[in-house]
Amino acid sequence: MSKKILSVLFKGGEYNTPKLLGSAENALGLKKFFEENGRSLVSTSDKGSTIDEHIKDAEIVISTPFNPVYIDQKRIESAKNLKLLVTAGVGSDHIDLDYIQKSGRKISVLEVTGSNTTSVAEHAVLTILSLIKNFIPAHESIKGDNWDIARISRDAYDLEGKTIATIGAGRIGYKILERLVPFKPKELLYYDYQPLSEELRSKVNATRIDSIEELVSKADIVTVNAPLHSGTKGLINKELLSKFKDGAYLVNTARGAIAVPEDVAAALKSGKLSGYGGDVWYPQPPPANHPWRTMSNVYGDGNAMTPHISGSNLDAQARYSLGVKNILTSYFTGKLDYRPQDIILLDGQYVTKAYGADKVKK
16 A cells, blocks of 8 residues: 655745745645655645645545645545545545545544634634724725725724624634623624533623524624534525624634625625625635625725635644644554544544534444
């Protein structure tokens, strides 16, 4: 069997430094580690022909949610030696997990759970504040000969006293709630398939809402923190957006495909939404004509999009590099004593409920 590792990471290019562990050039800082374990390495940022060429005899493929290589049925079928898929970060929806399960192939899929939690939670709060304070257009206005305070302040508010809701209250969703408490919101709400423990709930004084439609109807600000699967794809659509409060704000740092781009842009333009901020797109990178690149609200503002950088700052890179090393150490030694929270598929079978509870064997 081939002992090749294929890693698909972002391009460091002229900005590459030793600290940029997530770059293809630095290969998570693990080149020596791979070599010491008898593996050859192909590390690339190219998501096309290079992948198709080298995945055919790869034993392990390492990829990221930030520059995702879409490992579909065709690529999986061509990868006759594939044993392990590792996501350097969190979120393995760029892999056709359902096909792996149905194929009967004993391929395991793992990710570094928790590596991005703090980074994304902080970014989500930053985005909420940027939108509600109308910070981005305020900053842009000072670049020219413009000092129009009225234009910015006509659509700027305090976070204190607002009702804030999260769709998903897992690791990231809960950390966002924790960070919002000091702002003294009127109310914190959450929607999740399972309730928080009373200990966790009481710490943030959050109220669980059983209906997602009711949740969004009550909130001044909604933040999306759910994994992408068949039940959440396209969840934020025209119908659900119609249930939002008029002028609400929406932040999505989960996955781009959870929201329908055209519907979000239309809601922003009509005034149904005052602002949309996100760090995630579909596909990634998005085409030049993607609606989220240029959308705006009725005032020409309200766009707080960034290029999926929240979970890949230098602190997060260090965490997911170490996490990948730990996963591969377990694999190389044959112990397979992975952290349970890191396993998505084990030998081709679902282990986590995050990608659909109905797919996990009882």
